[in-house]
Amino acid sequence: MDFAGKDCLITGGLGFIGSNLAHRLVALGASVHIVDSLIPGHGGNYHNLVGIEHKVTVTEADMRDQAMRSLVRHRDVIFNLAGQVSHLDSMSDPETDLQINCRSQMILMELVRHENPGAIVVYTSTRQIYGKPLDLPVSENHPIRPVDVNGVNNVAGEMYHLLYHDVYGIKTVSLRLTNTYGPRMLLTKGSTQGFITTFVRAALEGGEITLYGDGEQRRDMNEVSDVVEALLRAASTPECFGLAFNLGHFEVVTLRQVAETLQTICPRLTLRYIPWPEEKKRIDIGDYYADFSRFSSTTQWLPRVDLTTGLERMVEFYRVNRQHYWGAL
Amino acid sequence: MDFAGKDCLITGGLGFIGSNLAHRLVALGASVHIVDSLIPGHGGNYHNLVGIEHKVTVTEADMRDQAMRSLVRHRDVIFNLAGQVSHLDSMSDPETDLQINCRSQMILMELVRHENPGAIVVYTSTRQIYGKPLDLPVSENHPIRPVDVNGVNNVAGEMYHLLYHDVYGIKTVSLRLTNTYGPRMLLTKGSTQGFITTFVRAALEGGEITLYGDGEQRRDMNEVSDVVEALLRAASTPECFGLAFNLGHFEVVTLRQVAETLQTICPRLTLRYIPWPEEKKRIDIGDYYADFSRFSSTTQWLPRVDLTTGLERMVEFYRVNRQHYWGAL
Numbered sequence: 001m002d003f004a005g006k007d008c009l010i011t012g013g014l015g016f017i018g019s020n021l022a023h024r025l026v027a028l029g030a031s032v033h034i035v036d037s038l039i040p041g042h043g044g045n046y047h048n049l050v051g052i053e054h055k056v057t058v059t060e061a062d063m064r065d066q067a068m069r070s071l072v073r074h075r076d077v078i079f080n081l082a083g084q085v086s087h088l089d090s091m092s093d094p095e096t097d098l099q100i101n102c103r104s105q106m107i108l109m110e111l112v113r114h115e116n117p118g119a120i121v122v123y124t125s126t127r128q129i130y131g132k133p134l135d136l137p138v139s140e141n142h143p144i145r146p147v148d149v150n151g152v153n154n155v156a157g158e159m160y161h162l163l164y165h166d167v168y169g170i171k172t173v174s175l176r177l178t179n180t181y182g183p184r185m186l187l188t189k190g191s192t193q194g195f196i197t198t199f200v201r202a203a204l205e206g207g208e209i210t211l212y213g214d215g216e217q218r219r220d221m222n223e224v225s226d227v228v229e230a231l232l233r234a235a236s237t238p239e240c241f242g243l244a245f246n247l248g249h250f251e252v253v254t255l256r257q258v259a260e261t262l263q264t265i266c267p268r269l270t271l272r273y274i275p276w277p278e279e280k281k282r283i284d285i286g287d288y289y290a291d292f293s294r295f296s297s298t299t300q301w302l303p304r305v306d307l308t309t310g311l312e313r314m315v316e317f318y319r320v321n322r323q324h325y326w327g328a329l
Numbered sequence: 330m331d332f333a334g335k336d337c338l339i340t341g342g343l344g345f346i347g348s349n350l351a352h353r354l355v356a357l358g359a360s361v362h363i364v365d366s367l368i369p370g371h372g373g374n375y376h377n378l379v380g381i382e383h384k385v386t387v388t389e390a391d392m393r394d395q396a397m398r399s400l401v402r403h404r405d406v407i408f409n410l411a412g413q414v415s416h417l418d419s420m421s422d423p424e425t426d427l428q429i430n431c432r433s434q435m436i437l438m439e440l441v442r443h444e445n446p447g448a449i450v451v452y453t454s455t456r457q458i459y460g461k462p463l464d465l466p467v468s469e470n471h472p473i474r475p476v477d478v479n480g481v482n483n484v485a486g487e488m489y490h491l492l493y494h495d496v497y498g499i500k501t502v503s504l505r506l507t508n509t510y511g512p513r514m515l516l517t518k519g520s521t522q523g524f525i526t527t528f529v530r531a532a533l534e535g536g537e538i539t540l541y542g543d544g545e546q547r548r549d550m551n552e553v554s555d556v557v558e559a560l561l562r563a564a565s566t567p568e569c570f571g572l573a574f575n576l577g578h579f580e581v582v583t584l585r586q587v588a589e590t591l592q593t594i595c596p597r598l599t600l601r602y603i604p605w606p607e608e609k610k611r612i613d614i615g616d617y618y619a620d621f622s623r624f625s626s627t628t629q630w631l632p633r634v635d636l637t638t639g640l641e642r643m644v645e646f647y648r649v650n651r652q653h654y655w656g657a658l
Binding site: 102110 | 435472491492611
């Protein structure tokens with residue numbers, strides 16, 4: 001799809017992935033509308049729009065607000081990225097997670113159905129829905145077995161999207177993201193938003209990374225520019241509609257390797273190994289890496305950014321912008 | 330498990346399956362508590378308790394009511410059967426379906442976790458979660474692809490149960506029911522609760538059964554006494570906890586065969602064939618029958634009631650009790 005002149009809505013557009021997508025869409029000449037509820041600690045950040053702040057419109061609203069009705073009208077593409085991303089929070093407050101990740105998605109699909117049934121809707125799901133992998137790499141046919149409430153609600157959110165394709169013909173597609181990293185992530189203290197924010201923050205502070213066990217859990221990681229490219233291709237490829245696809249990376253790395261790569265970029269960083277805390281162990285999924293061949297063969301997408309390049313780019317961004325991303329958590 | 334003296338809660342216990350379970354549990358000497366919200370048109374019916382009305386306690390409450398907190402305490406087994414069962418209603422009012430089938434299940438599991446984490450919880454899911462079968466018979470590993478909002482919310486409801494086993498050790502099990510029929514079903518006019526109620530009502534009235542297309546869609550059907558036995562075995566078999574199982578039947582029949590069997594029991598019944606209405610076709614799943622070998626091998630459960638016996642038993646029940654089951658819809 002040529003995005004020049006296209007009218008795009010990004011839910012969660014002040015957040016990490018949403019704002020990177022907004023920058024790319026503006027560069028491509030699209031008309032970009034952002035809606036974000038700015039839930040504290042979830043990554044929404046006006047600083048993410050520096051450079052494009054006069055080229056996008058922003059509405060502060062929850063997906064459940066009446067404002068959404070007019071926001072979904074007349075859009076060519078809706079990139080639906082809004083969502084709670086904290087797995088531990090979803091266990092301590094499952095009700096809020098259900099409202100944001102399950103109910104809000106249903107409400108959005110109802111709005112699209114009634115107000116703009118011709119729109120393309122790209123939804124971002126997560127690898128978390130597979131739970132502990134039974135075999136590797138994990139394909140889209142792997143059983144779904146979430147290990148936290150957030151995963152259950154993400155499953156439902158994705159299923160609403162695919163259902164509205166099947167029943168109402170709405171052009172929906174879901175991408176199941178793996179660990180995504182890069183500029184404009186909120187660098188929270190603690191680890192409620194995944195290991196990468198904790199690691200990078202420690203690296204920038206010359207602090208310490210704590211690894212559980214031997215740090216040998218394997219992951220595939222996508223730099224955010226690769227994810228943005230995947231979102232654009234998903235919207236542009238009619239063969240994708242009605243389907244869910246994994247993203248992933250050729251490069252499978254251990255958490256230890258990620259930490260050591262950061263150490264080469266930020267030599268003051270130290271690493272420490274401790275036994276698994278019980279409450280982390282309970283919801284850990286072991287090794288994970290995806291089979292993303294289905295998406296590659298459908299859209300010719302391939303990840304372009306390797307881990308070293310990606311981490312260098314990320315550290316460089318925060319060396320300049322750190323004061324805007326140090327989360328309060 | 331010897332149910333004599335066991336303390337059991339049945340959510341949705343005034344409904345079709347719940348009340349049949351209550352009768353069985355009372356006969357086994359269990360202490361039976363029923364909670365039901367009596368949503369109009371959903372099968373809750375005090376007449377279902379005739380014969381055991383002085384041997385059970387009934388609380389009229391929604392799963393979201395505060396009353397549930399004390400109701401889940403001190404129970405040995407919670408049979409969690411409450412839920413919206415209308416597929417068409419779930420499409421016209423997805424919000425209500427989400428509240429009843431998704432959010433209420435999460436709330437119940439939170440209550441069990443906090444108030445009674447040692448309880449056994451048996452949840453009833455539905456074959457609808459598989460969507461249009463990709464291959465037959467459908468095993469538990471078949472991809473999940475609901476064809477209506479009710480199916481999506483049932484998936485989430487089941488996943489909350491299994492998740493709370495994995496994370497908190499609660500003894501949950503989910504049975505994915507196929508078409509269930511028998512005494513104490515609400516016989517609604519129209520077909521919002523599945524074909525069997527429409528068929529049996531027509532048979533009793535000497536009316537007409539309308540079959541779509543050639544009526545050759547295949548189904549497996551369980552008489553409710555077989556389903557009740559399965560619920561008891563699921564609760565009694567620790568190997569089941571944390572897992573979801575299909576129910577099903579050896580006897581795979583076409584809708585036409587079901588109608589013709591009813592015709593032999595009620596000769597005034599006539600059959601008519603019409604082309605598929607568009608709104609039904611959109612959410613039809615084609616043929617379905619389950620592979621239930623996993624549950625059989627784990628619990629030694631087998632369906633005992635064949636279709637002819639089951640339909641005869643059902644018709645006989647309504648010949649005596651019809652005035653209590655003619656739904657207003």
